[in-house]
Amino acid sequence: MTNLISDAFIQAKELVMKAMGELVADGTFPAEPVPAFNTEIPADSKNGDVSTNAAMVCARPFRNNPRKIAEAIVSKIDLNGSYFARCEVAGPGFINFFYSTEWYATVVATVLEQKEKYGETDLGAGKSVLVEFVSANPTGPMHIGNARGGAIGDCLASVLEKAGYEVAREFYINDAGNQIEKFKTSLEVRYLQIYKPETELPEDAYQGQDIIDHANAFNEIYGDKYVNADSEERRQALCDFALPKNIQKLHDDLGKYRIQYDKWFNESTLHKDGSVQRVIEQLKASGHTYEKDGALWFKTTEFGDEKDRVLVRENGVPTYLVPDIAYHYNKLAVRKFDKAVDIFGADHHGYIARIKASMTALGVDADRLDIVIMQMVNLVRNGEKYKLSKRSGKAITLSTLLDEIPIDAARFFFNLREPNSHFDFDLDLAVSQTSQNPVYYVQYAHARICSVLKKMNEEGIEVKSLDKAALSVLTAPEEQEMIKHLATLPNVINEAAKAYDPAKVTKYVIDLATMYHKFYNNCRIMGEDESVMQARLSLSLAVKQVIKNILDMLKITCPESM
Structure with missing residues (x-):
């Protein structure tokens, strides 16, 4: 490379x-x-x-x-x-x-020669990495945090691919445990309320309109068939009806967001194939567990956690932690990925120590697991922040966000800041067609180059393929600044991959667009001496190629006219 x-x-x-x-x-x-x-x-x-x-x-x-x-x-x-x-x-x-001028010429020639492969590196050659991101509970629609996590996770996976890693994208479906039980309860109550309005919805149940919609749709098909049925039978029937629809909605919304996963991994499979029980036995055998008050505890404090954690409750039911341990063990020990990367919300910060502790106790190198913490997003419109409440069902979902703003803007904006930084998402800026909108600004630089090439074609001017000697006339400060920037792309890809930070790439391409606009305003192309004109056309083509490489990597459209 x-x-x-x-x-x-x-x-x-x-x-x-x-x-x-x-x-x-x-x-x-x-x-x-x-x-x-x-x-x-x-x-x-x-x-x-x-x-x-x-x-x-x-x-x-x-x-x-x-x-x-x-x-x-x-x-x-x-x-x-x-x-x-x-x-x-x-x-x-x-x-x-x-x-020397030869170095500058070599950079331009290299970009034009390597085309879409320019910027690729061998940092991760021979190594596999599993990037797990979004993994929203399938009990309701995805919220704005999932929108940020989706953009960061998918673009990070693309950066790692560019850096030479063999990358797999994965969504972990929590289709077992307390969240599903709460989902069943919420559906059951909303269904019963159709026939028995006095049925009360527990305070901790899901309050959203989507639960009511599912209950009504279920009722349209089955009527009162399940009103007097056994509660567990009724709950399971409702769940079997609603959960696949929610999971399909996750597929559809993320597909609209240009995210395609290599695997959707169901938590339930870990219970069915015995993985959860095997992990419990392995942890007991490791000597890092003890029994207290009828429950099985994991000595996570031995690995830096703030307190020990319950693995199996008094009633014999494993806590949520056990299938999560089994899932990460599956990634690293069963499927043998060299690295597993999770994108987590800030509320999961304390979770890191116990998951890493479990890997160490199970004989897996915990350094093979990396967790990227992602901070909250504030939506801003007319200079004011929205006050959202997921509990009330009034939150802006991923689906409604993508109805309001271009997908290009969503994917680019959510990668403008390092994941662990708070981010104000300006909805007005995201739809504006001005130089203040960073994705529009970058796309316009690409379209501007296409416009220059189109004009040259209309004037009957042929863009020639130049050797390094002919490219050595690129000596203007604006030209050399831009060429040096082009040369740094492989390093930027490596830095972004090492830091798990796609924002390094968006900053790079914004800077490149700024340099091209400056070059365009200060360095004439048409009307210059033939040798200078052709060299500047070659430089423009190199910039166009790099912008396209980056936008393609981020799955953002690359318009030829705007």
Whole structure:
């Protein structure tokens, strides 16, 4: 995989090491081991494109002033055939390298040659990762938090794929346990109320209109058949009727959101195939459990949790924690993914320690499980926050959100901030067609390039395929700033993958769009000398390709006209 920033770093280090070798050979410096030194991109471009502190870390072994060491090194560096035009000493002894026109030309040529593969890396080559996200309870519609989790999870999976990982997307369906029992109770009461209006709905039952709708739809088919039936029979019939409809709605809404899962994993399968009971026995055998007050406890405090947790209640029923342990054990020990990544809401923060503790107790490396915590979202309209209540059934759902704003905007906006940051989602901005709308701004940059190419075609101007020598005329500051940015994409992909943060990619493409708009306004294309015009067309094509690569990765449309 091509990474011209990394290649330049390696080359700068090799040039410095070669010069040091010559200085040791001629007796200028003593034959001492060279300490590890850094190469980096300076914060200020005036200080070069690649900078190293090699001379400064060698002050002690070489028993000399860092600046004098740097000057000696620079005097020996031969830049012929390298990516650099010059190098110089700055400050107390930094050695700063400046890219040659050939390096800039190589970047543009590489993007145009690799096309849709440009930006791919081998960070995760040979490693598999399972990304589990949304996993909303199938007892009601998905809310605004699920909208953020869906965008973050799906785009993160795409970033990991771009970084070379073998990625699977998964939705965990909680179709067993207390939530389902509450769902059954809510449906039963709403059904009975049709015939017995005095039937009271428990305070902790689901209050939403969707429960009433399910009960009415069930009644239209079955009438009073289940009014006098055994309660458990009635509850199960209602659940069997409503739950598949809710799960299908999850499929439909997430499909509309451009999310396709590789697997929908049912919690119930873990109960049916004995996985839940096996995990209990394995934990008991590990020596990390004890019995107290008739219940089975897990010593999670031994692994950093704030208190021990109940695994099996007095009545012999496992707590919600056990199937969750079984599910994560299934991911890592049974299906043997190298990594499992969960996207969780902030209210699950305390859950991390006990799940990792369970993996360690079961002999699984807990470092193979990573959990991304996602903060809450506030919807904003006309500068004011909506006050939402999921309990009252008045929350904006994922479905209604996608009816109000473009899907492109939803996917892009929810990835504008690092997941663990609070986010105000401006509904007015999301539908606006202005440069203030970041997704519109990026899409417009792509459409603007398409417009330039279309105009050239109408003028009978052919866009030529240029070699590196012809691309070396790209020397304007706006051009070189943009080319350096293009070169950083592989590093940005790696950083986003390591940090589990797709926002690094959206920021990158916003910056690229800003640079292109600046270039467009300051660097003429049509009417310039043929060599400059063709080189700038090639640069425009490279920018267009990178914008498309990123928007395609994020599953956001890439319009050719706006």
